[in-house]
Amino acid sequence: MSIHKNARMLISFANRRRVIFLALAAIWIVTWSLSLWAMPNDAVPYPAGYRQWARVMSALVGPKSPAFALHGGIHHVYANEKAMEGYRTSKFPDGSVLVADFLETRESAGITTEGPRRRIDVMVKDSRRYPDTGGWGFEQFRGDSQTDRMVTAQIATKCFACHAQQKERDSVFSRFRE
Amino acid sequence: MSIHKNARMLISFANRRRVIFLALAAIWIVTWSLSLWAMPNDAVPYPAGYRQWARVMSALVGPKSPAFALHGGIHHVYANEKAMEGYRTSKFPDGSVLVADFLETRESAGITTEGPRRRIDVMVKDSRRYPDTGGWGFEQFRGDSQTDRMVTAQIATKCFACHAQQKERDSVFSRFRE
Numbered sequence: 001m002s003i004h005k006n007a008r009m010l011i012s013f014a015n016r017r018r019v020i021f022l023a024l025a026a027i028w029i030v031t032w033s034l035s036l037w038a039m040p041n042d043a044v045p046y047p048a049g050y051r052q053w054a055r056v057m058s059a060l061v062g063p064k065s066p067a068f069a070l071h072g073g074i075h076h077v078y079a080n081e082k083a084m085e086g087y088r089t090s091k092f093p094d095g096s097v098l099v100a101d102f103l104e105t106r107e108s109a110g111i112t113t114e115g116p117r118r119r120i121d122v123m124v125k126d127s128r129r130y131p132d133t134g135g136w137g138f139e140q141f142r143g144d145s146q147t148d149r150m151v152t153a154q155i156a157t158k159c160f161a162c163h164a165q166q167k168e169r170d171s172v173f174s175r176f177r178e
Numbered sequence: 179m180s181i182h183k184n185a186r187m188l189i190s191f192a193n194r195r196r197v198i199f200l201a202l203a204a205i206w207i208v209t210w211s212l213s214l215w216a217m218p219n220d221a222v223p224y225p226a227g228y229r230q231w232a233r234v235m236s237a238l239v240g241p242k243s244p245a246f247a248l249h250g251g252i253h254h255v256y257a258n259e260k261a262m263e264g265y266r267t268s269k270f271p272d273g274s275v276l277v278a279d280f281l282e283t284r285e286s287a288g289i290t291t292e293g294p295r296r297r298i299d300v301m302v303k304d305s306r307r308y309p310d311t312g313g314w315g316f317e318q319f320r321g322d323s324q325t326d327r328m329v330t331a332q333i334a335t336k337c338f339a340c341h342a343q344q345k346e347r348d349s350v351f352s353r354f355r356e
């Protein structure tokens with residue numbers, strides 16, 4: 001009898017482990033689905049690997065500029081290969097990604113070097129997802145974060161209102177510096 | 179008779195053209211061979227397409243710096259893919275190419291932008307060709323020129339004497355700015 005009882009206990013223990021595993025798996029699947037659902041379909045993805053892309057141009061916003069408080073420091077614009085095609089043709093194909101990288105600067109004995117990252121500004125071309133803003137999606141990521149997003153739908157509309165001035169260059173201000 | 183005479187003249191004219199063509203071709207081949215012979219075997223090639231390579235780091239040399247006269251302006255360092263491996267491992271494989279791009283700057287209302295190119299400095303890793311300078315070949319190209327070379331063998335020795343301080347980093351000063 002005690003052998004049978006032990007066997008029953010073992011089976012029951014194995015069953016319980018299976019139930020716990022299935023319950024955890026179900027919770028994980030639900031959480032993951034919700035997280036996908038929570039991210040809007042038009043969210044601009046973080047531009048992984050952009051630091052290896054071609055540098056388009058750079059500029060330094062110094063303390064004498066009225067833009068210093070918001071944009072002070074050095075910024076570099078990067079383009080993926082599709083966006084490089086856009087600089088050549090003034091028509092950026094879907095899949096073009098532009099990144100403006102804003103870094104603080106440090107000055108010592110007349111030499112200015114790059115400090116911590118303030119934020120990156122991202123533009124992604126996708127005519128179907130962003131029909132209301134010239135086919136461009138706009139986003140900003142704070143500091144080095146890949147998830148701390150700063151742009152709301154309202155802000156994106158403002159981004160585009162300004163970029164739209166560059167109609168003949170597909171809403172892009174920067175130019176590739178040879 | 180006159181028909182025969184005309185035919186002879188035509189043949190003679192065709193022959194003369196052929197002789198002139200062959201003579202010009204011979205002169206061109208000799209000139210080209212001499213130009214190859216004149217360029218030393220250890221000449222550092224112009225780094226075609228470096229503006230599309232990954233940007234390693236940037237710095238700005240301002241008027242307050244004692245280096246301003248020679249190096250004033252913004253400079254960007256670029257690395258080809260093999261050199262990018264070197265930044266990760268501190269050992270730069272043969273075929274690594276580093277380019278420091280020196281641009282003048284313009285300042286207006288606190289915004290500093292990129293001006294004309296002063297020169298580019300090039301380092302090429304080739305252990306067999308440059309055994310006396312840590313495996314690195316050094317060159318500078320003036321302005322936008324791909325042929326106006328500024329580095330003599332004597333200067334290259336000086337370049338290396340300074341770079342050799344970075345022994346544990348394979349004679350490279352710059353670091354990749356993530």
